[in-house]
Amino acid sequence: MALRKPPLREAHAARDAKFTEFGGWDMPVEFDSIRTEHAAVRESVGIFDVSHMGEVEVSGPDATTLMQRLTTNDVTRLNPGDSQYAMITNEEGTILDDTVVYRLPDEAGERYLFIPNAGHDAQMHERWTVHRDEWGLDAQVNDVTEEWAMFAVQGPDAGDAVAAASDGDAADLPKFEAHYADVVGARSWVARTGYTGEDGFEILCPWDDVETVWNAFVDDHDCTPCGLGARDTLRIEMGFLLSGQDFDPETEPRDPYEAGVGFTVKLDTEFVGRDALEAVYEEGVDEKFVGLKLLDRGVARHGYDVVDDDGHVVGHVTSGTMSPTLNEPIALGYVPVEHAEPGTRLRVAVREQEKRAKVVSTPFLED
């Protein structure tokens, strides 16, 4: 199957980016070096092309009901311009994907935009339409992934960069809120959200205007072009989940409580998976998503076993890297609750050697 291309694929290639396949898309993984890109976001400001993220719009008289029944959080708490992190679960309470739900301003009625992960847009569009029809709801569901490009402008100087590039009051936009603004002349949806742990914005701009907008941020507003490599090291330092890796209905089936995102589950709402999750909530989980720091030299990576002091495999790593900020090997993974307390000594099997590790609380970075 041919890879989907972000609208700036050739422009990134001209900037000497290296590419990787992610979620069926051919995406820039590294422009200069992961370390320098990572540092730019922690210290000043970087820009990521995340046009591989999906966009699905839901509107109509029953839009709120449909959204409420298919996501774990409570969309009725959203005012226009608010955003909310939520899980999409199946009947068993297993996470299918995580998403951000935006309520769009619309005088005609309730309208939502949600962001499935790369490669999940068609699947989620289908899930929404099938359930809509099954429940006899009146709502329009549109996959607009290839109408909107998405850029993440992230870092302590992101507010200045976005304010300078747009006509809205970006600097005053509260965290997790969003508004429409002209960004270098392109009508865009600007949200104060991100996946790096820094202040920042995610900007949905029309697919046709991407080059102007990207170039303005990079050339006029000093944003360092960043690839998916730095996006990964930044989010691992914060302990943020990656769909398809830290949870996946096929290869890493997890419920929101195991995955450490129970705060997104509102059991007083009705949604697919609610009853199963109520049972988990009452009985407690067997395994938990934890942070690990390696005490020996080495790098823990996806799939490596976590071993207890007696040499028994008790869990596994789902994400790991050398933290560019801390210069220490850090990892995320699942271990039984009896091994999940911060300070617990464990080992990670790196090739033939077992490296000493300890459980730490996330984020790995202190404020």
Next chain:
Amino acid sequence: MFEVPEDRKYLESHEYATTDGETATVGISDFAQDELGDVVFVELPAEGDEMTRGEEFGVVESIKAVSDLYAPVSGTVVDVNEELFDRPELVNEDPYGEGWMLEVEVSDADEFDELLSPEEYRDQTE
């Protein structure tokens, strides 16, 4: 353009061995370090260990990838660049100089004939 010095020969898998001394200096090429990106860890044999041409002798890890290292020549390890344990980034900064990995006493000098010349290696990486 990547640097491909003339005083050494290369394996298809991007390791080099110098040809101008009593012993061979072994490391990875400029092209390889660029492909890997930021190197954060190297695992190397100890002094006195034997290595066999074409077989794994260690591992280099960057932030994004793990890569096995293959021996360009057979021989005995007579020196290990322990500086790399604390400063693995030297592999990126100076792959042919301070980023060297091993000194090897070569057991069969004829093996050099089977390695790629600088010109052949340059062709491979273009």
